[in-house]
Amino acid sequence: MVAAQDALLAQMRRGTLQYCVLSLLADEERYGFDLVRGLAEMDGMVTSEGTIYPLLSRLRRDGLVESTWQESPSGPPRRYYRLTDSGRSALEAFRLEWRRFRDAVDNFVERKASK
Amino acid sequence: MSTSADKLVEDYLDRLEGELADFPSARRRELVQEISEHIAEARAGFETESEADVRNLLERMGDPADIAAEAREVPALIRADAPAGERRRSSALDVAALILLLVGGVVFPVIGWLIGVVLLWISDSWSTNEKLVGTFVIPGGLALPVYLSLAGAYTESCGGSPGQPLTCVGEPSGAMRSLGVVIVLALFVLPLVTTAFLARRRSRALALA
Numbered sequence: 617m618v619a620a621q622d623a624l625l626a627q628m629r630r631g632t633l634q635y636c637v638l639s640l641l642a643d644e645e646r647y648g649f650d651l652v653r654g655l656a657e658m659d660g661m662v663t664s665e666g667t668i669y670p671l672l673s674r675l676r677r678d679g680l681v682e683s684t685w686q687e688s689p690s691g692p693p694r695r696y697y698r699l700t701d702s703g704r705s706a707l708e709a710f711r712l713e714w715r716r717f718r719d720a721v722d723n724f725v726e727r728k729a730s731k
Numbered sequence: 732m733s734t735s736a737d738k739l740v741e742d743y744l745d746r747l748e749g750e751l752a753d754f755p756s757a758r759r760r761e762l763v764q765e766i767s768e769h770i771a772e773a774r775a776g777f778e779t780e781s782e783a784d785v786r787n788l789l790e791r792m793g794d795p796a797d798i799a800a801e802a803r804e805v806p807a808l809i810r811a812d813a814p815a816g817e818r819r820r821s822s823a824l825d826v827a828a829l830i831l832l833l834v835g836g837v838v839f840p841v842i843g844w845l846i847g848v849v850l851l852w853i854s855d856s857w858s859t860n861e862k863l864v865g866t867f868v869i870p871g872g873l874a875l876p877v878y879l880s881l882a883g884a885y886t887e888s889c890g891g892s893p894g895q896p897l898t899c900v901g902e903p904s905g906a907m908r909s910l911g912v913v914i915v916l917a918l919f920v921l922p923l924v925t926t927a928f929l930a931r932r933r934s935r936a937l938a939l940a
Contacts, residue, residue, distance in 0.1 A: 630804075648765055649772045656791075664793020666747075669765045670802035673758075690775070692768060 629661065634671060634680075635714070636661060638699060638707040641681060645698035647688075648672065672697060680706055736785040740770055743789050750799035753935070755855045762802060766792065825856050825933055832865060833926045836874030844871050856933045868925045869918060876918035 633655075640646060640654050648669060655662045662668065675681045680703035685693045699707070744767055751759040773788050774780060792798075828850035835843025851857065851865050869875055 649769050652769065664791075664797045664801075666766050666769070666792040666795075666798040667801040669762055669769070670798060670804070673762065673802070674804070691772065694768075695765075 626663075629663070632714075633661065634675060635707060635710045637668070637671065637675065638680065638703055638710075641697055641699045642704070642707060645684075645696045647686075647694040647696045649694075651697065675703070679703075736774075736780060736782050739782070739785050739789060740767075740774075743770075743792070743795065747795035747798060750795045751802065753858070754799075754802070755857065756859050757855050758802075759858075762798075766798070821855065824850055825854050828854060829926055829929055831872075832929075833872045833922055834874075836871040837877050840874060841871075844874060847872070851929075857929060858932075861929060861932050864925060865929050869922050872922045873919065876915050876922075879915050879918065 636655060636658075637651065640651055646654065651672070652662070652665045652668045655668065656665060672681065676683055676697070679700055681697045682700050683695045683697045686696050688694045744763060747766060748759065748763055751762060754762075770788065770792065774785065777784050828847050831843055831847030832851060833847075835845075835847045837843070848866055851862055857865065
């Protein structure tokens with residue numbers, strides 16, 4: 617049961633993580649390290665920080681984010697990511713769906729818990 | 732920077748590289764480089780770095796196998812609106828590479844095959860090892876066995892005119908001939924096997940890309 621729950625949590629995290637990444641990029645462009653730090657601040661969102669990089673590369677190839685190289689004050693140039701128009705609309709669509717889903721589940725789960 | 736910490740990072744990156752062995756080389760390089768820069772930046776942020784700090788950092792990065800697994804992941808959700816143009820273009824070039832490698836040398840001796848080799852090496856769909864196989868098994872593709880059998884047919888022809896004994900120029904002995912047949916057959920089969928192999932690896936690489 618616990619294992620099944622862990623697997624479910626991992627699935628939910630995996631399914632939503634990309635939208636958390638898109639959200640972090642909604643207002644400003646960020647580079648990989650900075651993005652990972654932003655995600656890691658939220659407890660339980662990322663278990664393996666390294667997996668963010670393949671995720672970013674996929675979002676890039678799917679055209680949801682784009683990247684530009686910029687000089688860094690120290691070290692090698694950094695790849696900065698920002699949302700594309702289709703990334704922005706994917707995020708918007710997810711926001712609506714997510715609210716509806718969250719409210720629906722809350723309706724059952726939270727009501728029982730508060731009784 | 733302690734050397735044992737450097738060694739830990741080096742081992743970690745080696746393991747990651749190994750886990751990504753079946754990826755196209757450009758993607759593997761890019762991912763390993765990004766992870767390595769992340770680690771470098773995190774380490775630069777330590778005031779005094781201990782080995783435990785680095786162990787901790789690598790633990791947070793996650794198992795290289797997990798990173799590779801994530802890179803293999805193909806989410807059906809957002810796959811649909813992926814830009815198809817680029818993929819189509821490289822797909823046409825890949826097919827051209829395979830065809831030219833196989834029969835390019837037959838139609839345009841040497842040049843046709845060479846163009847195939849160039850297309851093979853600029854493509855992102857194959858790893859370096861696969862490209863080596865594509866280049867050296869067999870150089871020229873079907874050109875070599877085709878021209879060998881043409882030459883064989885020619886030397887085997889016997890000439891004779893009425894009143895003269897039949898003369899056969901360069902006729903090989905029976906054993907030599909069957910050995911020759913086996914070699915030419917192998918030369919025919921190997922390029923075909925290589926083409927099938929590259930085509931299969933390519934569809935695998937596409938699933939990963």
